[in-house]
Amino acid sequence: MILDGRKISEQIIADLAVRVAAMTADGTRPPHLVAVLVGNEGASETYVAAKMRACERCGFTSTTLRLDVDVTEEHLLQLIESLNSDTAVDGLIVQLPLPPHIDEHHVIAAIDPDKDVDGFHPTNVGRLSIGVPGFVGATPKGIMTLIEHYGIATDGHHAVVVGRSNIVGRPVATLLSLKAAPGNCTVTLCHSGTPDLARFTREADILVTAVGNPGFITADMVKPGAVVFDVGITRVPDPTSRTGYRLRGDVDYDAVEPMCAAITPVPGGVGPMTIATLMQNTLQAYLRRGAVECNETPDG
Numbered sequence: 306m307i308l309d310g311r312k313i314s315e316q317i318i319a320d321l322a323v324r325v326a327a328m329t330a331d332g333t334r335p336p337h338l339v340a341v342l343v344g345n346e347g348a349s350e351t352y353v354a355a356k357m358r359a360c361e362r363c364g365f366t367s368t369t370l371r372l373d374v375d376v377t378e379e380h381l382l383q384l385i386e387s388l389n390s391d392t393a394v395d396g397l398i399v400q401l402p403l404p405p406h407i408d409e410h411h412v413i414a415a416i417d418p419d420k421d422v423d424g425f426h427p428t429n430v431g432r433l434s435i436g437v438p439g440f441v442g443a444t445p446k447g448i449m450t451l452i453e454h455y456g457i458a459t460d461g462h463h464a465v466v467v468g469r470s471n472i473v474g475r476p477v478a479t480l481l482s483l484k485a486a487p488g489n490c491t492v493t494l495c496h497s498g499t500p501d502l503a504r505f506t507r508e509a510d511i512l513v514t515a516v517g518n519p520g521f522i523t524a525d526m527v528k529p530g531a532v533v534f535d536v537g538i539t540r541v542p543d544p545t546s547r548t549g550y551r552l553r554g555d556v557d558y559d560a561v562e563p564m565c566a567a568i569t570p571v572p573g574g575v576g577p578m579t580i581a582t583l584m585q586n587t588l589q590a591y592l593r594r595g596a597v598e599c600n601e602t603p604d605g
């Protein structure tokens with residue numbers, strides 16, 4: 306089975322658009338997401354543009370603030386401070402990666418946790434790890450939404466996550482291990498220091514891979530009947546494509562797809578879910594801030 310992230314994300318966005326239209330019919334302002342983009346790196350530009358397009362489709366207001374690649378950390382922190390106190394801003398994201406002279410941790414920690422719709426702030430990471438409500442990162446939450454949507458069994462199953470980044474691997478491992486439904490998995494978190502990786506991946510009922518190495522997970526590393534979430538997105542040169550490249554996941558898709566129970570394609574799997582979930586988080590921030598008088602609940 307193909308886990309069709311594109312289709313599910315379209316449904317989520319259409320649903321959000323209906324809700325926002327109803328909430329703003331009386332002239333109440335819509336949710337507002339601000340993205341700060343430092344420099345003009347191609348992939349970051351593409352991701353921010355996709356997020357802004359999704360905002361438009363949901364009926365949100367969106368703003369992209371572009372800063373020169375040489376901007377000082379101090380200037381960036383001042384901008385974040387002013388956006389934190391701007392009552393017309395509900396969600397605030399700073400597109401990563403940042404140039405090397407800027408400390409990513411300082412920047413993330415400066416964002417108001419109640420506007421941190423990326424779920425990267427230590428307060429939200431802490432909330433996630435103890436299982437209390439907060440903003441959950443868009444990619445990990447998007448994977449959980451796919452699990453829920455397709456009714457994939459997790460309780461008591463063995464989930465193996467390859468990659469331990471703060472934005473994907475670690476929060477996915479946390480979510481899958483929570484005493485919750487979906488969740489309650491036995492989780493193994495693998496990384497570049499894991500000897501004999503295949504020994505672990507072959508044991509996985511649910512395999513999540515977030516490495517960034519195209520074709521890295523081969524068929525002999527996957528248990529027949531496993532459910533595979535391929536988070537990796539790498540641009541590989543392709544002269545036949547209009548852009549000169551195409552996107553590839555971590556998984557050797559053609560070999561793995563026939564022997565697994567379900568798999569996310571790249572593109573069209575986890576990527577679109579990330580964008581749709583960011584939109585859900587932005588609406589959640591808007592409702593939490595009480596920007597609108599309505600019957601909607603923040604986590605609804």
Ligand code: NDP
Nearest residue numbers: 444468469470473496497515516517536537538575576579
């Ligand atoms: P990072 O580079 O931060 O993390 C990669 C992880 O892979 C690290 O934990 C690293 O281990 C691990 N790793 C590297 N080599 C191996 C190996 N040989 N064996 C086992 N583990 C290994 O990347 P991100 O988590 O930010 O992103 C991962 C991929 O997911 C990228 O392709 C990125 O583009 C994509 N991505 C996709 C998103 C989506 O919406 N679909 C969203 C975010 C990212 P170690 O910690 O030891 O270095």
